[in-house]
Amino acid sequence: MRILDGERSRALLKAYLITIISLVGSYVVIDATTNLDEFLRIEDGNLGLFLRIGQFYCVRLGDLIVRLSGVAIIMSAVAVFVVRPMVKI
Secondary structure (H helix, E strand, O other), rough: OOOHHHHHHHHHHHHHHHHHHHHHHHHHHHHHHOOOOHHHOOOOOHHHHHHHHHHHHOOOOHHHHHHHHHHHHHHHHHHHHHHHHHOOO
């Protein structure tokens, strides 16, 4: 493997991880805010509420990653191969 291939692979992996974490985090925040009244109806108190929300989204984390991975790989490829060469260091 050439040096540039290794650099591009690492940059693509890093951009993918940043993108997938950002997309999953945004989805969880928006969905939790939308469904906050449902969580509040089930749980009383802050600690129980946060534990219930964490449990709810941890169970669905794999499905979220699978659904968002297609978008994440396209966004990270655009960031690495289109946007990054335009930015001069």
